[in-house]
Amino acid sequence: MRSKTMNILFTCAGRRNYLLHYFRDALSGSGRVLAADSNKNAAAMIEADAAFLVPRVESPDYIPTLLTLCEQQKVGMLIALNDNELFILSEAKHRFRRIGTQVVVSSPGVIALAADKLATADFATELGIATPASYLHVDTALKAVEQGELCFPLFVKPRWGSASLGVECVNDIDELRWAWQLGLRRLPRNSLQPYAAREDGLLIQNALRGQEYGIDVVNDLEGRYQTTFVKRKLGMRSGETDQAVTENCPELVALGRRLGEALKHVGNLDCDVFMGAGKPCLLELNPRFGGGYPFSAAAGADVPSALIAWAKGKAPPLHWDAIRHNVMSSKCERIVSINRSATPVSEETPSVKSPYETTANNFATTPMALFR
Incomplete structure (x- = not known):
C-alpha cells in the first residue's frame, strides 16, 4: 500500500522557489518539500522545509549522494530542474525506484533528443511539424x-x-x-x-517570424498524454519567459497532443513555438518544468497535484487542468534572507525529528550539509 504522506525533493533547486510553494500547497500538509543544490546560498534552499548541500552534477558522487539522501529522508518523488542532470538521473531511475523514490524524468532517449537542437529539428520534420x-x-x-x-x-x-x-x-x-x-x-x-x-x-x-508561444505539454508518469497549456509570450529575460498571457489556441493544443503522444515523455514538457500565418513552428523542447510554467499556474493549472496523485496511484483532483484564458502575468525579483547556516552531517547522525532537523550522509570527498 502506498503511503498517504510524500516527501518531495527538488534537485538543482536554484531560484525555483515558486515550484516549492506550488508543491507544498498541493501536499496540504501530507509531506515535506526538500531542496538540494551545490550552492548553499541558493534561494530555494532557504524556503524549503529542509535543504541539503550536495556535490555538483558532474561529480561522480552526485547520484550516490542523492540516493542516500532520498533513502534517509524517505523521499517519494524527486523533481529534477537542471538540464545537465536530466540524463544521468534518467539512467539511474531504476536505482531510485528500488528505494521507493519516483524520479519525474523522461527516458534517456527523450532527454537526448530534446538536448540536441538538430535532433529536435529532425524529429519535428518527421512528424510533419515546421522547424527552423x-x-x-x-x-x-x-x-x-x-x-x-x-x-x-x-x-x-x-x-x-x-x-x-x-x-x-x-x-x-x-x-x-x-x-x-x-x-x-x-x-x-x-x-x-x-x-x-x-x-x-x-x-x-x-530566425523565425511570427508570435512566440510557450506550451506546457503534460503527460502522466507512464508517458500518457493528458493536456496542453498555451501561453503567448509578451517578454523574455535571460532566455526565460518574463511576461505572458494564457490563450485558447486549438492549433497549439493539437501540436501539444502530437508531441506528447509521440515522445511519451514524463511530466511536464516545456516547448518554444512560433506561430506565423496560422502555422506552428517548433523551436525547442525542454522535458522538465520550465520558466513558463508559473504563467500556467497563475491561470489555474495544478500539475503538482496531478503528479502527486499519479505517484500515489490515484486519479488527479478535478479541474487540475482547467486553465483560465486571457490571464496576463509578469515575473518580478524577490529577496530571500539567508538566515540558516550549513551544518556538516555525519553517517551517525540520528533520523529526522522535525522539518528543521533533517540529516544526510557525509561523504569523505564530497560532504553534504544541512541548513537549520
Whole structure:
C-alpha cells in the first residue's frame, strides 16, 4: 500500500522557489518539500522545509549522494530542474525506484533528443511539424545564403545548449563568420556538460517570424498524454519567459497532443513555438518544468497535484487542468534572507525529528550539509 504522506525533493533547486510553494500547497500538509543544490546560498534552499548541500552534477558522487539522501529522508518523488542532470538521473531511475523514490524524468532517449537542437529539428520534420532550417557548418550556411536559400537574420547557437547561453543573432556575413569563430571558442563553457568537447557542437538556424508561444505539454508518469497549456509570450529575460498571457489556441493544443503522444515523455514538457500565418513552428523542447510554467499556474493549472496523485496511484483532483484564458502575468525579483547556516552531517547522525532537523550522509570527498 502506498503511503498517504510524500516527501518531495527538488534537485538543482536554484531560484525555483515558486515550484516549492506550488508543491507544498498541493501536499496540504501530507509531506515535506526538500531542496538540494551545490550552492548553499541558493534561494530555494532557504524556503524549503529542509535543504541539503550536495556535490555538483558532474561529480561522480552526485547520484550516490542523492540516493542516500532520498533513502534517509524517505523521499517519494524527486523533481529534477537542471538540464545537465536530466540524463544521468534518467539512467539511474531504476536505482531510485528500488528505494521507493519516483524520479519525474523522461527516458534517456527523450532527454537526448530534446538536448540536441538538430535532433529536435529532425524529429519535428518527421512528424510533419515546421522547424527552423539548421546548418552544422558556417560554410554550408554561407553557400545557402549565396544561393538565396537562407536569409538574415540568423542565429548561431550551441547545438547542445541551455538557458540561451552562447546564442548570437547575426545580420550579415561578417557577423556570421565572427559569431561562428567566437561560438567555437566558447563551446566548452556554453554547452551541456556531456557534449562540451564535441566538434560538431555549433549550429546555425534561421530566425523565425511570427508570435512566440510557450506550451506546457503534460503527460502522466507512464508517458500518457493528458493536456496542453498555451501561453503567448509578451517578454523574455535571460532566455526565460518574463511576461505572458494564457490563450485558447486549438492549433497549439493539437501540436501539444502530437508531441506528447509521440515522445511519451514524463511530466511536464516545456516547448518554444512560433506561430506565423496560422502555422506552428517548433523551436525547442525542454522535458522538465520550465520558466513558463508559473504563467500556467497563475491561470489555474495544478500539475503538482496531478503528479502527486499519479505517484500515489490515484486519479488527479478535478479541474487540475482547467486553465483560465486571457490571464496576463509578469515575473518580478524577490529577496530571500539567508538566515540558516550549513551544518556538516555525519553517517551517525540520528533520523529526522522535525522539518528543521533533517540529516544526510557525509561523504569523505564530497560532504553534504544541512541548513537549520
